[in-house]
Amino acid sequence: AQTVTQSQPEMSVQEAETVTLSCTYDTSESDYYLFWYKQPPSRQMILVIRQEAYKQQNATENRFSVNFQKAAKSFSLKISDSQLGDAAMYFCACSNSGGSNYKLTFGKGTLLTVNP
Amino acid sequence: ETGVTQTPRHLVMGMTNKKSLKCEQHLGHNAMYWYKQSAKKPLELMFVYNFKEQTENNSVPSRFSPECPNSSHLFLHLHTLQPEDSALYLCASSQALAGDTDTQYFGPGTRLTVL
Numbered sequence: 001a002q003t004v005t006q007s008q009p010e011m012s013v014q015e016a017e018t019v020t021l022s023c024t025y026d027t028s029e030s031d032y033y034l035f036w037y038k039q040p041p042s043r044q045m046i047l048v049i050r051q052e053a054y055k056q057q058n059a060t061e062n063r064f065s066v067n068f069q070k071a072a073k074s075f076s077l078k079i080s081d082s083q084l085g086d087a088a089m090y091f092c093a094c095s096n097s098g099g100s101n102y103k104l105t106f107g108k109g110t111l112l113t114v115n116p
Numbered sequence: 117e118t119g120v121t122q123t124p125r126h127l128v129m130g131m132t133n134k135k136s137l138k139c140e141q142h143l144g145h146n147a148m149y150w151y152k153q154s155a156k157k158p159l160e161l162m163f164v165y166n167f168k169e170q171t172e173n174n175s176v177p178s179r180f181s182p183e184c185p186n187s188s189h190l191f192l193h194l195h196t197l198q199p200e201d202s203a204l205y206l207c208a209s210s211q212a213l214a215g216d217t218d219t220q221y222f223g224p225g226t227r228l229t230v231l
Contacts (some may be wrong), residue, residue, distance in 0.1 A: 004158070035219075045206060045222035091159070095218065102147065102213040103172075104220065106158040 002027045004094050006107035013082045014115050020067075021077045021110050023092030032096040034068065034075045035104070040088040048090070051075065079112075087114045118142055120223035122207050128229045129197065137192040137226045139207030147213050148190040149220060150182060153204040165190060166213050197230045204228070 003026045013019035025034070036048040051059045051068050058066050063083075067076045075094075079086055092107040120141045129135050141148065150162040164172035165184040179201075181193040190207055204227050208220040 033218075037222075042224065043204065043227075044224045045208075047219060047221065050219060102149075102164060102210065102218050102220070103161060104159075108156070108158050 002105040004107040010111045012113040023075045025094045029096035035093040037091045038088045122223040134195040139190040141209035145209040147210045149208040151206040
């Protein structure tokens with residue numbers, strides 16, 4: 001079974017600063033996908049970034065980037081130049097690429113506050 | 117309408133009521149999902165449909181009954197629920213269940229309160 005752990009229930013950052021959200025996971029699969037989802041107060045869950053485990057290069061998406069450490073099973077999210085609109089609950093998730101790779105395992109989330 | 121929509125956004129029901137949640141996706145996807153999001157707990161996958169066929173029932177009690185009449189619509193029929201079923205119910209869709217096309221897109225959710 002897969003597990004995803006987000007050890008920071010809450011984080012805060014000053015506007016324009018950089019913040020890193022932590023995520024560790026455990027899986028017996030050799031190939032899998034990792035995701036960060038954002039859930040703003042409006043509740044719409046939005047995909048932030050996706051990483052294929054077989055790719056060594058860290059995924060980036062504008063101000064969002066990940067630090068993927070496969071051996072350590074770590075998948076942190078870095079948000080640069082934080083904006084007020086980044087305030088949300090952030091969920092880390094893992095899926096495997098076997099026959100049931102649609103089964104996302106989510107962490108409990110990190111609530112990010114952005115201070116003006 | 118774009119993306120994944122859900123109605124109603126809020127629902128309050130008694131334990132003896134029967135109600136239904138509706139999800140519609142406008143993305144041309146073939147797979148749809150129901151999740152339950154309770155406070156302080158990770159999202160829990162409930163059901164998965166692929167091309168209208170149920171492929172996953174994650175040990176969900178029978179008081180929750182899903183229906184998928186076509187690839188664009190997904191319903192969750194509710195009857196004789198318990199107060200502990202109060203939660204945010206999220207619908208999601210993906211183009212497929214495998215490979216690079218399995219990224220899931222979520223709806224805004226239905227906030228359900230069972231009295």
